[in-house]
Amino acid sequence: MLEIKNLHATVGGKGILKGLNLTIGAGEVHAIMGPNGSGKSTLSYVLSGREGYDVTEGEVIYQGRNLLEMAPEERAGAGVFLAFQYPVEIPGVPNTTFLREAVNAVRKYRNEPTLDPMAFMKVLRGKIKELGVSDDLIKRPVNVGFSGGEKKRNEILQMALLNPALAILDETDSGLDIDALKTVADGVNTLRAPDRSVLIITHYQRLLDYIVPDHVHVLAHGRIARSGGKELAQELEKTGYAGFTGEAA
Amino acid sequence: MAANVETIEQVQAVSEKYKYGFVTDIETDTAPKGLSEDIVRFISHKKNEPEWLLQWRLKAYRHWLTMPEPEWAKVAFPPIDYQDAYYYSAPKSKTDGPKSLEDVDPELLKTYEKLGIPLKEQEMLAGVAVDAVFDSVSVATTFKGKLEEQGIIFCSMSEAVQNHPDLVRQYLGSVVPAADNKHACLNSAVFTDGSFVYIPKGVRCPMELSTYFRINAANTGQFERTLVIADAGSYVSYLEGCTAPMRDENQLHAAVVELVALDDAEIKYSTVQNWYPGDENGVGGIYNFVTKRGACRGRNSKISWTQVETGSAITWKYPSCILQGDNSVGEFYSVAITNNMQQADTGTKMIHLGKNTRSRIVSKGISAGRSQQTYRGLVKVSPKASGARNHTQCDSLLIGDRCGAHTVPYIESRNRNAILEHEATTSKISEDQLFYCRQRGISQEDAVALVVNGFCREVLQQLPMEFAVEAQKLVGISLEGSVG
Numbered sequence: 001m002l003e004i005k006n007l008h009a010t011v012g013g014k015g016i017l018k019g020l021n022l023t024i025g026a027g028e029v030h031a032i033m034g035p036n037g038s039g040k041s042t043l044s045y046v047l048s049g050r051e052g053y054d055v056t057e058g059e060v061i062y063q064g065r066n067l068l069e070m071a072p073e074e075r076a077g078a079g080v081f082l083a084f085q086y087p088v089e090i091p092g093v094p095n096t097t098f099l100r101e102a103v104n105a106v107r108k109y110r111n112e113p114t115l116d117p118m119a120f121m122k123v124l125r126g127k128i129k130e131l132g133v134s135d136d137l138i139k140r141p142v143n144v145g146f147s148g149g150e151k152k153r154n155e156i157l158q159m160a161l162l163n164p165a166l167a168i169l170d171e172t173d174s175g176l177d178i179d180a181l182k183t184v185a186d187g188v189n190t191l192r193a194p195d196r197s198v199l200i201i202t203h204y205q206r207l208l209d210y211i212v213p214d215h216v217h218v219l220a221h222g223r224i225a226r227s228g229g230k231e232l233a234q235e236l237e238k239t240g241y242a243g244f245t246g247e248a249a
Numbered sequence: 250m251a252a253n254v255e256t257i258e259q260v261q262a263v264s265e266k267y268k269y270g271f272v273t274d275i276e277t278d279t280a281p282k283g284l285s286e287d288i289v290r291f292i293s294h295k296k297n298e299p300e301w302l303l304q305w306r307l308k309a310y311r312h313w314l315t316m317p318e319p320e321w322a323k324v325a326f327p328p329i330d331y332q333d334a335y336y337y338s339a340p341k342s343k344t345d346g347p348k349s350l351e352d353v354d355p356e357l358l359k360t361y362e363k364l365g366i367p368l369k370e371q372e373m374l375a376g377v378a379v380d381a382v383f384d385s386v387s388v389a390t391t392f393k394g395k396l397e398e399q400g401i402i403f404c405s406m407s408e409a410v411q412n413h414p415d416l417v418r419q420y421l422g423s424v425v426p427a428a429d430n431k432h433a434c435l436n437s438a439v440f441t442d443g444s445f446v447y448i449p450k451g452v453r454c455p456m457e458l459s460t461y462f463r464i465n466a467a468n469t470g471q472f473e474r475t476l477v478i479a480d481a482g483s484y485v486s487y488l489e490g491c492t493a494p495m496r497d498e499n500q501l502h503a504a505v506v507e508l509v510a511l512d513d514a515e516i517k518y519s520t521v522q523n524w525y526p527g528d529e530n531g532v533g534g535i536y537n538f539v540t541k542r543g544a545c546r547g548r549n550s551k552i553s554w555t556q557v558e559t560g561s562a563i564t565w566k567y568p569s570c571i572l573q574g575d576n577s578v579g580e581f582y583s584v585a586i587t588n589n590m591q592q593a594d595t596g597t598k599m600i601h602l603g604k605n606t607r608s609r610i611v612s613k614g615i616s617a618g619r620s621q622q623t624y625r626g627l628v629k630v631s632p633k634a635s636g637a638r639n640h641t642q643c644d645s646l647l648i649g650d651r652c653g654a655h656t657v658p659y660i661e662s663r664n665r666n667a668i669l670e671h672e673a674t675t676s677k678i679s680e681d682q683l684f685y686c687r688q689r690g691i692s693q694e695d696a697v698a699l700v701v702n703g704f705c706r707e708v709l710q711q712l713p714m715e716f717a718v719e720a721q722k723l724v725g726i727s728l729e730g731s732v733g
Contacts, residue, residue, distance in 0.1 A: 048688050076690035088685040092703030101699060105690035158689065
């Protein structure tokens with residue numbers, strides 16, 4: 001599904017990722033944990049193609065294609081989805097409109113027929129029922145005045161609608177109380193599928209109590225410092241990142 | 250809005266160049282170049298006008314000669330050579346004029362079709378009566394019969410002068426006096442045609458009245474004159490939309506629109522303006538110097554202006570309301586988009602004269618490229634206008650770092666219990682918003698159109714449905730190539 005080889009990336013000329021290697025197979029759930037400033041968010045932006053995140057070395061192969069050569073919208077069309085740590089507000093644009101534009105845009109990339117407003121509403125109604133999202137959320141302008149929990153739920157709703165092959169969750173647990181965390185985790189769990197891979201980026205272990213990963217990696221100083229199974233997350237919870245914050249070998 | 254998907258598709262279907270950049274080849278009956286008393290007489294004679302109107306024109310012309318150019322607007326352009334333009338051109342017709350669509354020059358009809366205005370289809374499907382203006386003479390009017398049944402007059406200004414001279418004489422220049430400003434004064438002297446609307450007492454006009462303006466012959470200044478009168482207790486919604494073919498020379502346009510609302514009457518006047526804005530370097534493009542003003546003369550009357558301004562090289566335009574009648578209401582909803590080298594100085598004036606008069610201003614300005622845009626608004630409350638209220642909201646959105654947005658609100662209140670509120674914001678279209686959209690599969694240009702349509706939503710919602718769709722399309726087209 002995804003193969004990251006010796007990835008080096010800079011932000012504003014400063015080296016952040018320094019030789020990151022990671023392979024994610026189809027249907028696998030990987031968690032990347034790490035202290036602040038280790039490069040977690042940079043990785044999510046490099047994978048989604050944000051401007052200002054420059055790759056200086058290495059390659060990323062996604063479903064056999066060179067991901068780094070693709071524009072952000074092409075990546076989305078090819079099934080890369082990023083759940084934002086800070087979802088962006090778009091005043092005046094009803095959430096429904098935004099969701100429909102997004103769904104039809106990726107459908108075009110995938111050579112699927114676009115949905116007319118009526119057909120789309122049917123799909124949308126089904127998804128919000130499935131995910132327990134309130135009706136009100138789709139009528140309001142995109143993320144405007146949403147609570148932290150509502151914003152994250154809206155990200156999960158988008159993920160469900162866009163049907164990605166690779167979902168990257170960037171600090172999806174940040175700013176959530178325990179109930180909201182559970183709802184969001186439930187949402188992600190219902191979307192687990194053999195043909196869908198998930199990359200969870202998180203600082204804390206607690207999200208991983210609800211979304212149990214197949215693999216856990218520790219990111220420190222721009223590279224994977226250690227990999228293991230789900231028990232690694234629990235170990236980190238006890239010991240913290242102290243062992244990784246010194247200069248890497 | 251439901252139209253958004255279609256909008257995006259349509260936007261994609263349109264090429265980057267100005268969509269309506271073609272020129273129709275029709276022989277024109279053109280007056281010699283230049284401006285003089287003789288030209289004014291020529292126009293008046295051509296139109297077989299009564300003596301009083303000729304004298305009115307001549308008076309305006311003589312006054313115009315003495316008037317200075319208005320210089321307070323934040324726009325820059327070389328001095329206009331008024332002698333280097335034509336002031337009259339009419340499509341040639343073999344008879345005295347077309348009586349129905351069948352009599353209209355097929356070349357003309359083809360042009361309208363290119364513009365997406367199939368008259369016949371509109372007649373049948375859209376329920377819109379179109380008084381189409383091609384250059385300076387109206388060539389087709391539809392739905393006339395239906396409107397006549399209710400006593401509604403909707404015709405060209407020339408016809409109105411012939412058939413309803415008393416109404417014209419009573420109201421022409423009563424809202425915008427001939428000497429109001431240099432551009433309006435020129436219009437008064439040389440106006441060639443335009444639309445005339447009269448809604449009788451208590452009649453609610455059953456359809457949206459619509460005019461499509463078009464500038465065609467090279468170097469022809471366009472001087473449209475529009476007069477809308479809503480008698481007591483009546484209602485009318487009037488739509489005006491414009492496109493123009495590509496030209497390499499600046500074309501002067503100085504229109505005047507006058508609205509009169511009597512007791513309990515309401516006029517809704519909507520404009521989508523898409524004249525040729527010039528190329529990326531500012532070559533060509535229309536100079537749009539328009540004077541639009543409405544008088545709420547009667548008690549409880551209401552005038553609402555909605556405009557979507559995307560075209561023209563230079564826009565100088567302040568649709569205003571004189572709130573004379575007690576409890577009258579004035580509204581101004583505006584979206585102005587400037588890209589490349591366009592300059593726009595636009596806004597409104599709300600003049601509160603009557604008691605308990607209310608006005609609302611919502612202005613959304615979007616600047617991109619190297620364009621300059623100014624909101625200029627006046628809210629004036631006279632000593633007698635107790636209980637007057639105004640709310641002004643003025644938002645600017647910048648795209649890129651080479652454009653400018655300026656806000657110049659004037660407030661003059663001479664009544665202590667008036668309540669005036671002014672809110673203004675300036676923001677930039679954010680990288681975060683664009684990236685968020687693109688990560689969801691929406692292309693950069695579609696993302697810009699989406700964000701900007703959201704920014705303008707409050708205003709676009711004021712437009713009648715068929716216009717709202719066109720306006721959303723225009724928003725996308727106008728900003729093509731503005732990012733990245």
